Amino acid sequence: QQQVRQSPQSLTVWEGGTTVLTCSYEDSTFNYFPWYQQFPGEGPALLISILSVSDKKEDGRFTTFFNKREKKLSLHIIDSQPGDSATYFCAASGSNNRIFFGDGTQLVVKP
Template sequence: QQQVRQSPQSLTVWEGGTTVLTCSYEDSTFNYFPWYQQFPGEGPALLISILSVSDKKEDGRFTTFFNKREKKLSLHIIDSQPGDSATYFCAASAYDSGYNKLTFGKGTVLLVSP
């Protein structure tokens, strides 16, 4: 059972355009939603995260939105750059017994073309 669904699987965007990635989840106990960025040959690195008490978090060109009622979240990248080309994972966790076990989506491969 896939608890975190991510779409699209892959995406090509022109340089300067806006990228939108989406995720949905099923477990209503999830309360922490990080997005990770992974370049080839490297491990994932935290890009931005949001808690369920918020509906929006912004960090430079990256903004994540959270909709608790619909159990959906999204990542928007404005002014996309070729250096943003990477695989992006959404994840979710429920604070349980004092640790964050992350459930990951299957990732979106983003290519930003100059």
């Protein structure tokens, strides 16, 4: 059973628009939710993360929202830029050293 589900699989937005990526998870013991950004030919890199004690975290144009009751989270990118074009992974982890990743969303921002 996939622990983390992510949607959409791919998304195209216009420059200046708002991007919304969504994610759901299964294990109610998960308490840490990072989002990773991956450019072609590179490994993923941490973009933003949130702990289950919070419902929102903001970092510049990137904001992640967390809904514990529904076991859902989302990533919002305002004023999307062509340089944001990448694959975004939602992930979740609990008390051990493992992180479970979603299948990713390929984002294309068109100028």
